[in-house]
Amino acid sequence: MPDLDQILQEIAVEMAAEKDRGRVASYIPELGKVDAAQFGIAVAMNDGRVFTAGDVQKAFSIQSISKVFSLTLALGHVGDALWRRVGREPSGNPFNSIVQLEHENGIPRNPFINAGAIVVADILLEGHEPKEAIGELLRFVQYLADDASIHIDRSVAASEKATGFRNAALANYMRAFGNLRHVPELTLGVYYHFCAVEMDCLQLARAGRFLAHGGRHPDAGHSVVSGERARRINALMLTCGHYDGSGDFAFRVGIPGKSGVGGGILGIVPGVASLAVWSPGLNENGNSKLGSRALEILARRMNWSIFAPRN
Amino acid sequence: MPDLDQILQEIAVEMAAEKDRGRVASYIPELGKVDAAQFGIAVAMNDGRVFTAGDVQKAFSIQSISKVFSLTLALGHVGDALWRRVGREPSGNPFNSIVQLEHENGIPRNPFINAGAIVVADILLEGHEPKEAIGELLRFVQYLADDASIHIDRSVAASEKATGFRNAALANYMRAFGNLRHVPELTLGVYYHFCAVEMDCLQLARAGRFLAHGGRHPDAGHSVVSGERARRINALMLTCGHYDGSGDFAFRVGIPGKSGVGGGILGIVPGVASLAVWSPGLNENGNSKLGSRALEILARRMNWSIFAPRN
């Protein structure tokens, strides 16, 4: 096996030297003021070892990466009934497109675009107060990462809400089709708090371990989800995890991944490792520019593509 | 390892008993008259062993599965320049949609929808007579399967041409944007002959082996494509290989696959096996209904999903 530690250090050096770092999301001040010069990467191997490089303990807003955790939780609540309200196909459209909803009667294409994750939040709100639903997701992430210090940045959630007219459009639109059960404001409030979870690369890589372990929590030993469900979540991450750049990410990197507009990406190498990378500048599809590149290099050098024969 | 031979026999028995077999494609008589009761499956293991069950030596029209072979060949001709004329993203639309072409200036979303494969045919026609381009593809498939008896059913190609108004629309439309270099009739003639290749499950499984072997031809020993290119073709098969049912196929089956309207599916388990299944009845997305189900059962019982930890 190649020297993973050295590879990560080399990647960090290469990324530090990169001039064109993409554009930091600026639609809310909390994201806009983040320094684009940062880069971190963490790998939690299935054998328990952890490797890191760069700004690996700098917390960032996980944003859409939370969609992986909320989906997992919602599947636990309602099982495959969830798929009556959300599809499983790549969208072929930007992350916040509303066109598809009109053509497909308010059923979002998958749980990793905004509309789909809003439905997922609506499911988690069922029978609960918003505060409870938010608390449940936070505790779930803390449990997955085995780290009670993970928290939500409420100012991010508040800013999202104040500027989130497009999400409000999506939510109201789905409500018009009967695919939201709660008042859009409540569901959106929950959704925005999910997006506002703050984690660093180390915490994020640890939180993703169950997906690399066939559904089991490596510390707790028991199953978070069944092996089949873990496979399926990985499959969804691969086909839909990078919005309208998912095909390209699969083509270049070749591992299931979920990106967030805060610049983070969670990647899974089934049976091998959970990884997290972070660099705030985004490419034209809204995915971390250097994060994507770093994962491409790492997957190639480690032969981690799920599309390659394993050694 | 589970007893693969027994599993295949059980699957064949289960499929034989299935009442709801989907609908056989009927847009041309050559496909419409195929008996829906048939089912075959073949597995070419990377270690050289071959397992089969059912109607495994009955030739069928591979149709869109040919898109895998023509793409591989065209990448050999022009390399990554191909991606300036064809995208790499799932389409989010039916296989023969023209809407996306209007919105994206005549650049098809990926090489596995009709429009994309027509561009690929146009590339293979460059500098050649149609007859030569068709011959090259046929010889390539014969070489991959190591079987010179594979042939093209010219009556299928002729019927496709006679009824292929929607493909003619796609070709003319792309030509209007300058994304075809030849007269649409010529390019379409080549494309239709590619689709009309006849193979049985055994031949098809053998033809796909290079993708399970990291790009190498297991008999010839040398590389058909580089390991990176094999990975990338597998990735495209996973994200785009089943039209607007690609996400669902990844979710349920979890291996790269490419389906054809003749009822065949080619599946790849990188490092493990190349597989082919055939049953002529189609589901609502135009993919083999029993073929998809058979692969789902097989992948689960063999733990072949690329999204699962390997044993």
Add this chain to the structure above:
Amino acid sequence: MPDLDQILQEIAVEMAAEKDRGRVASYIPELGKVDAAQFGIAVAMNDGRVFTAGDVQKAFSIQSISKVFSLTLALGHVGDALWRRVGREPSGNPFNSIVQLEHENGIPRNPFINAGAIVVADILLEGHEPKEAIGELLRFVQYLADDASIHIDRSVAASEKATGFRNAALANYMRAFGNLRHVPELTLGVYYHFCAVEMDCLQLARAGRFLAHGGRHPDAGHSVVSGERARRINALMLTCGHYDGSGDFAFRVGIPGKSGVGGGILGIVPGVASLAVWSPGLNENGNSKLGSRALEILARRMNWSIFAPRN
């Protein structure tokens, strides 16, 4: 000239006998409970005579017909600058489509679809409290009809608000593009009150007279709008006044008209008459079924089509 009074009576008799009356809008209880058996028609001739037949003094919710009055008022406020925020083309889509907004950056196609009228309401809200903007529109309609008894049914406005998720989607979506200046809830509140104006056929026909008089108020004598503006509002009514049935209405009836989901239609014969018809049952495009038919018969018998030589 044909005997208008007799024609109207004959039309009313014919409509009373009609079995297939369309479907009454049922998305709010206030509309759903209206008796579909009703029909009324009123004609305010430019020479001052008024002709009526049927349920002509039964008040109904004018709904989208209010878009004519709010547009007229908003043009008075901001003049042609309004056209920087709203287009002037038929939409080619249902009245509440959001697809077009995504493709055209939040600029609605015309002021007579919901999205366009919401922008118009937003303009009228500029510098005012919602209450003031609502009062201004009501007083304007009262002035046009010369009837201070016209009022707003606040329970209709409240019901619209409670169920108007699709309009909320439109408003939030346009706000995301910066094409609303106020909080969507406020703008929508104003919009819903505009829609909830109650009028009978007689009042409505009188309110439309200025458009048949080249912009002048026939009682007050002075101009409501310039002759050019009156022409242009008439043109918009013709090309966009019946949603995605505007072309058919122009084809069959041949006069500028604006329909509302309450079953009313305002029609203008420039230089000749303003007319109002009402029957609550709607056709598949959301326009009054019998109202459209009655206007078709009336226009034919009176030779009132603007596409015909006048006698």
Add this chain to the structure above:
Amino acid sequence: MPDLDQILQEIAVEMAAEKDRGRVASYIPELGKVDAAQFGIAVAMNDGRVFTAGDVQKAFSIQSISKVFSLTLALGHVGDALWRRVGREPSGNPFNSIVQLEHENGIPRNPFINAGAIVVADILLEGHEPKEAIGELLRFVQYLADDASIHIDRSVAASEKATGFRNAALANYMRAFGNLRHVPELTLGVYYHFCAVEMDCLQLARAGRFLAHGGRHPDAGHSVVSGERARRINALMLTCGHYDGSGDFAFRVGIPGKSGVGGGILGIVPGVASLAVWSPGLNENGNSKLGSRALEILARRMNWSIFAPRN
């Protein structure tokens, strides 16, 4: 009545001085080489008088204006059955869009966009050789204008065919839905010859007279079409005659009109006059830039808008 002759001369002078004349269509050499400096206008009054100014006897390619004549002829052949294959609504899309066809199953929105006119040509081809169908249309236009010298420029038709991939896409697409009865090549051949009719402003204004005369041929005395059909064709010209600029033309000019990419526009003032204007430079919607402006000025000064009270 204003002095029409003087108004036309003033308009011609104003247009001659105009710097920004739009862009001449250049997709075929026959159109691309036309001198943009030209401008002509002709008015055939219902009382028989004719007024002209500018380059009024310079023949140009009438292009899409032929759609008015072919529609009239096809309605004579099959009557209202035509409307089962073509709609009557504005398209809300560019003239050569294919998106709408996919969403509406191959039924074009109206007979004045390319797809609709191709269906109309297909109807006229029914039971005839292409040569006969082309001859019938030409003789019809000659009869309407009372001028046997009107001819077709076959080199224009040939160039259209050689470059008309987008129209070929439309035709093949509609054929795929069964909405063409003939081989696309044949129907397109007929369509292109219709577009290639050459006329000057004087001839064109004369050819449109029947639409200003309630359907009657002013020379022959008898009816070309019924009064109702003339009204309806005028209505279609108003709502659909300028592609996705129809709403704006109605708003600004206010008379039924049909434009062609050769720079001509036919306008109808029912009961008053038929007019033709020509200037080869086009605006962003593909309509004559100066021609539209000239008609706007003329209609305003003559009070010819059908949306205004007549004097």
